[in-house]
Amino acid sequence: xxxxxxxxxSYPIGHDSLHVLKGLDLHIKEGEFVSxxxxxxxxxxxxxxxxxxxxTHDTGEYILNGQxxxxxxxxKAAVLRNKFLGFVFQSxxxxxxxxxxxxxxxxxxxxGIGRKERQVIxxxxxxxxxxxxxxxxxxxxxxxxxxxxxxxxxALATNPKVVLADEPTGALDTVTSHSVMELLRTINxxxxxxxxxxHEEDIAEDTDRIVRLRDGVIISDEKVNKKAKA
Amino acid sequence: MKFIFDLDTxxxxxxxxxxxxxxxxxxxxxxxxxxxxxxxxxxxxxxxxNNFNKIFGxxxxxxxxIWAQSxxxxxxxxxxxxxxxxxxxxLASINSEIKGLEFVVPRHQTQAVATNNFKSxxxxxxxxxxxxxxxxxxxxxxxxxxxxxxxxxNKKVCVIEEEIYKQLFDKEEYPIGQYIKINSINYKLVxxxxxxxxxxxxxxxxxxIPFTTFQQVYNRGNSIGWLTITGKSGxxxxxxxxxxxxxxxxxxxxxxxxxxxxGSFNLGKEIAKVTGFLTGxxxxxxxxxxxxxxxxxxxxxxxxxxxVKERTKEIGIRxxxxxxxxxxxRQIILESVFLTGVAGALGIIAGGxxxxxxxxxxxxxxxxxxxxxTVNVEVILIAFAxxxxxxxxxxxxxxxxxxxxxxxxxxxxx
Numbered sequence: 001x002x003x004x005x006x007x008x009x010s011y012p013i014g015h016d017s018l019h020v021l022k023g024l025d026l027h028i029k030e031g032e033f034v035s036x037x038x039x040x041x042x043x044x045x046x047x048x049x050x051x052x053x054x055x056t057h058d059t060g061e062y063i064l065n066g067q068x069x070x071x072x073x074x075x076k077a078a079v080l081r082n083k084f085l086g087f088v089f090q091s092x093x094x095x096x097x098x099x100x101x102x103x104x105x106x107x108x109x110x111x112g113i114g115r116k117e118r119q120v121i122x123x124x125x126x127x128x129x130x131x132x133x134x135x136x137x138x139x140x141x142x143x144x145x146x147x148x149x150x151x152x153x154x155a156l157a158t159n160p161k162v163v164l165a166d167e168p169t170g171a172l173d174t175v176t177s178h179s180v181m182e183l184l185r186t187i188n189x190x191x192x193x194x195x196x197x198x199h200e201e202d203i204a205e206d207t208d209r210i211v212r213l214r215d216g217v218i219i220s221d222e223k224v225n226k227k228a229k230a
Numbered sequence: 231m232k233f234i235f236d237l238d239t240x241x242x243x244x245x246x247x248x249x250x251x252x253x254x255x256x257x258x259x260x261x262x263x264x265x266x267x268x269x270x271x272x273x274x275x276x277x278x279x280n281n282f283n284k285i286f287g288x289x290x291x292x293x294x295x296i297w298a299q300s301x302x303x304x305x306x307x308x309x310x311x312x313x314x315x316x317x318x319x320x321l322a323s324i325n326s327e328i329k330g331l332e333f334v335v336p337r338h339q340t341q342a343v344a345t346n347n348f349k350s351x352x353x354x355x356x357x358x359x360x361x362x363x364x365x366x367x368x369x370x371x372x373x374x375x376x377x378x379x380x381x382x383x384n385k386k387v388c389v390i391e392e393e394i395y396k397q398l399f400d401k402e403e404y405p406i407g408q409y410i411k412i413n414s415i416n417y418k419l420v421x422x423x424x425x426x427x428x429x430x431x432x433x434x435x436x437x438x439i440p441f442t443t444f445q446q447v448y449n450r451g452n453s454i455g456w457l458t459i460t461g462k463s464g465x466x467x468x469x470x471x472x473x474x475x476x477x478x479x480x481x482x483x484x485x486x487x488x489x490x491x492x493g494s495f496n497l498g499k500e501i502a503k504v505t506g507f508l509t510g511x512x513x514x515x516x517x518x519x520x521x522x523x524x525x526x527x528x529x530x531x532x533x534x535x536x537x538v539k540e541r542t543k544e545i546g547i548r549x550x551x552x553x554x555x556x557x558x559x560r561q562i563i564l565e566s567v568f569l570t571g572v573a574g575a576l577g578i579i580a581g582g583x584x585x586x587x588x589x590x591x592x593x594x595x596x597x598x599x600x601x602x603x604t605v606n607v608e609v610i611l612i613a614f615a616x617x618x619x620x621x622x623x624x625x626x627x628x629x630x631x632x633x634x635x636x637x638x639x640x641x642x643x644x
Contacts, residue, residue: 049638052550054550054636054637054638054641055636055638074549074554074555074633075554075555075556078549078552078553078554078555079552079554081549081550081551081552082551082552083552087550087551089641093543093547093550093641094547095544095547095548097245097248097249098245106548106551107551107552109238110548110551110552110553110554110557111552115237115238154551158552
């Protein structure tokens with residue numbers, strides 16, 4: 001599903017440049033539940049932005065769903081994001097003057113789906129995250145956990161290939177965090193590829209595979225031992 | 231262009247406008263004020279113009295009045311200070327020598343007491359030809375104006391102004407066929423007319439008798455009081471004025487350089503001054519109106535720029551969710567066009583209402599300051615179209631700004 005080969009990325013800082021990703025090789029197969037771990041500055045957010053087509057890599061190869069990603073203009077990137085990727089952010093990033101239902105329906109609007117159908121699909125996904133009753137509420141009327149569930153419903157609405165979650169539990173307490181992770185697990189069980197970025201060990205433990213980054217290189221890539229956890 | 235008719239597009243616009251109600255209202259007022267000013271000022275200017283037209287309407291505006299005075303320079307043995315009089319023979323010369331003349335109407339004037347039974351008053355008495363009716367249209371209420379028969383037979387008939395009827399006759403009395411006495415001579419009244427807003431006969435009102443009768447009764451031989459000359463369209467009335475005066479100087483043995491010998495008043499020139507003022511006023515109106523409009527539209531652009539800045543993160547989210555740059559852009563442009571459109575429509579409606587109020591309060595009756603203040607529909611349409619184009623152009627700036635930030639940077643914004 002996602003294949004990275006010798007990926008490099010650096011940011012210019014004044015006259016110097018900061019080398020953030022130093023030749024990453026990563027292969028995430030369809031239906032995997034992967035977490036990418038690392039301390040701040042390790043390059044994990046940059047990696048997610050590149051995977052999420054919000055940023056471009058300098059050299060190396062990125063293949064998303066069999067398609068080599070290069071020379072994307074904003075329009076093409078927007079179409080690919082809409083088609084293949086669902087985003088879940090740490091700060092939820094819901095549009096605050098739209099109701100939960102409208103927020104979930106928004107990516108469907110950009111996909112070009114009609115109003116009625118959009119409402120039906122959005123409601124379906126809200127039901128899936130257990131917030132059908134809260135459909136007409138504004139984000140300000142929802143708790144943090146509920147907001148993140150709405151965001152997950154929104155990420156799922158266009159039926160993407162990959163859900164990318166950037167610190168999805170960063171703003172939540174422990175109990176809510178685990179219920180959000182359980183929700184992601186459920187989605188993964190239905191066949192969705194899920195990539196979670198986190199710096200919390202116990203959140204990473206909830207996934208199937210942990211990729212650890214440090215200073216722009218992968219230092220370990222291991223399966224989580226579920227038996228040991230159980 | 232399907233998106234324009236898409237309910238969702240408008241819902242997006244509505245929600246983003248609703249978010250900033252006060253700011254939106256203030257912005258709209260700016261543009262509204264501009265187009266309101268334009269409509270009201272243009273309408274008022276039109277009203278003033280209509281009013282001038284109403285006042286001068288009965289006049290041939292390309293007319294010049296010429297009369298004889300005294301010489302101010304000696305010439306060919308004559309001393310200066312010689313009194314000059316226009317003669318009927320001058321009239322014939324003018325008619326044969328000068329090109330582009332429409333009417334040359336000689337007139338005489340004096341003042342006299344006119345009486346009818348026990349009522350009397352001092353009025354202006356005019357000796358006139360029927361042609362006067364051609365250059366200063368007489369709005370006849372009863373009867374007729376002086377005709378050629380009156381001239382040929384030196385008839386003792388008169389035509390009066392309504393003002394005189396009010397002074398000499400009882401209300402509801404029918405004056406035609408009655409006699410009024412002027413300088414102990416009885417004149418049969420053959421017509422009465424209503425004066426326009428510009429009273430040419432002076433404050434007392436005027437009584438017109440046949441020119442030939444006037445010459446006979448007041449012993450004027452074949453002299454002429456003054457000439458009213460109108461030019462055909464296409465001929466410069468100022469040129470005619472100069473030519474006629476030069477010809478008269480020649481006929482009367484006056485130094486061609488003598489500027490005091492013959493007096494004249496060029497109505498065309500005077501009216502051109504007034505209409506020039508009106509044109510200037512309209513130009514000023516356009517200038518002020520359009521400048522205000524542009525300022526208003528800039529305000530809208532400015533507001534949208536701030537709005538876009540505030541919505542950076544939201545725009546980032548939308549783009550992460552798959553909004554194409556053009557979809558973001560068109561939204562903001564449409565918002566700008568919508569705001570300018572609404573503001574323009576409101577301004578035009580408000581301006582129209584004010585013009586209606588002006589018309590109802592100041593535009594009625596003979597002494598109206600503004601008659602029928604209106605603005606052409608074409609002018610409104612052009613102004614509105616300009617506004618929409620400006621709205622689109624100004625919308626491009628914040629729209630470009632909205633998509634110039636990378637989505638990732640937009641998302642990072644707090």
